[in-house]
Amino acid sequence: xxxxxxxxxxxxxPAAIADRLLEWFDQHGxxxxxxxxxxxxxxxxxxxxxxxxxxxxxxxDYFNAxxxxxxxxxxLAAADNDTVMAYWAGLGYYARARNLHAAACTVVHEHxxxxxxxVDGLMALPGIGRSTAGAIVAQAFGIWxxxxxxxxxxxxxxxxxxxxxxxxSAYENSLWPLAERYTPATRVTDYTQAIMDLGATLCTRRxxxxxxxPLADGCLxxxxxxxxxxxxPRKKKTRPERTTTxxxxxxxAGRLLLEKRPPSGIWGGLWSLPELSAxxxxxxxxxxxxxxxxxxxxxxAPISHGFTHFVLHIHAxxxxxxxxxxxxxANLAWFAPDARPGVPAVIARLLDxxxxxxxx
DNA sequence: AAGTCGGGGGA
DNA sequence: TCCCCAGACTT
Numbered sequence: 110x111x112x113x114x115x116x117x118x119x120x121x122x123p124a125a126i127a128d129r130l131l132e133w134f135d136q137h138g139x140x141x142x143x144x145x146x147x148x149x150x151x152x153x154x155x156x157x158x159x160x161x162x163x164x165x166x167x168x169x170d171y172f173n174a175x176x177x178x179x180x181x182x183x184x185l186a187a188a189d190n191d192t193v194m195a196y197w198a199g200l201g202y203y204a205r206a207r208n209l210h211a212a213a214c215t216v217v218h219e220h221x222x223x224x225x226x227x228v229d230g231l232m233a234l235p236g237i238g239r240s241t242a243g244a245i246v247a248q249a250f251g252i253w254x255x256x257x258x259x260x261x262x263x264x265x266x267x268x269x270x271x272x273x274x275x276x277x278s279a280y281e282n283s284l285w286p287l288a289e290r291y292t293p294a295t296r297v298t299d300y301t302q303a304i305m306d307l308g309a310t311l312c313t314r315r316x317x318x319x320x321x322x323p324l325a326d327g328c329l330x331x332x333x334x335x336x337x338x339x340x341x342p343r344k345k346k347t348r349p350e351r352t353t354t355x356x357x358x359x360x361x362a363g364r365l366l367l368e369k370r371p372p373s374g375i376w377g378g379l380w381s382l383p384e385l386s387a388x389x390x391x392x393x394x395x396x397x398x399x400x401x402x403x404x405x406x407x408x409x410a411p412i413s414h415g416f417t418h419f420v421l422h423i424h425a426x427x428x429x430x431x432x433x434x435x436x437x438x439a440n441l442a443w444f445a446p447d448a449r450p451g452v453p454a455v456i457a458r459l460l461d462x463x464x465x466x467x468x469x
Numbered sequence: 470a471a472g473t474c475g476g477g478g479g480a
Numbered sequence: 481t482c483c484c485c486a487g488a489c490t491t
Contacts, residue, residue, distance in 0.1 A: 160486035167477055168486085201475030204489080238488045258486040278470065305486060314484060315480075345482080375474080416475065454476060 121268065121327050127293035127300055133323035134303035137310070139165075143172050145302075150224040150249040151182045157241045157248075158209050162202060165309065171200055182224075185210065186217040191369075191450060194378050198451020203377050208236030226250050239285075247292075247301040255288040256301050257281075260308025265291065267312060267339050270329030275340045314340075348415070352422045354389070355382035357409070357460070358399065358430075364443040365460070366399065367450070375416070380450045382425070382459075383441070391426065399441065401430040414455045425459060 142165070144156035155175060159168045175196050179185040185193070190210055197206035212234040216224055224245070225231050231242035240261075243254035257265075265271070265287050266280075273280040293300055311318045317336050319325045330336040358366040368383040370376050385394045395401040409425040444450060452460070 157486065162474090162485055162487060163476080164478070164485055199476075201477085202487090204474060205487095208488085236488070240487065244486070256486080259484080260486065276471085309486085343483085373474090377474080414475090416473095418473065 123290050129323040130303045138306040153249040186213040195451035199454045247297045251298050253297050255292045257288045260305040264308045264312045267330035348419050350420045352387045354424045357427045369440040376453045403430040405429045
């Protein structure tokens, strides 16, 4: 029989949970993450956006480079979008970068450069949902707010024995009230970091190390021996496959022709190789879209790239031709090798693998 | 409520 | 190879 949050909390007094977690955090938590020193609202915000669906170890280098180039919100707001996107290239989920830039402009021009200090105020900015808003409020301002990121979800679901399937409304709706009740009135900054650290280091997705966990005593999942079954695995889905064609076009000076992708969709707003649908004719595309009379084509080794919801097979051709000086619109441009903007990581690998040509 | 957005890392 | 990760947004 499913227990209500009130019944669960009756067995697990929130204050006892928070105290044990904070005691563990003081000794074993992560205290040297870049965004913790100094812990400004701007730095916490940028870090939280980068950390959405992205692991800490991946984010750190991007965060440091980003801060060196955009040290404050005014600098970020004043930058052009291409520069911001270039610093995001390789991190994925490029809508995050677009939203980040838009939010910076809003903060500068509508909030006099100061971040909102409430969950609702932050959620009004693009790219900030309830969990990220809670994390910023708690970490940047020390104001009470619950979070419910992937780590907190896993810790709380095990602690309270929530067996609902992740991704469902029932799962989210059962966890938020618990997240609120466990969050203490004091040391909210440390508590927020602590529950994420516990999830990242001990209460991991697979093989949780319950032996060293400060919350093992009273953890309903552990007591029932079902900590490995929470959270329930997501149902696996067969990803459909798509095929596309991309062109590597270089001029006599070694410059590369790139196309800025539409704001929405895959790699939105990022510069990438010119792309044509699989059934489109190569020569006519070159002539009509690129202003290029194709003289030769070399097929490169095909690449398969897995996205969240489909697999993309990329057929790339190295194309040579004449009349390449005429650029058809602002979304096409030539780039010298040392001035190449950020491109998707899979495209960067393709371009940096010169031995990929196939002889036809 | 379900689908749409990448890329890296671990097992 | 498969699955997950400091989720938010759209429909």
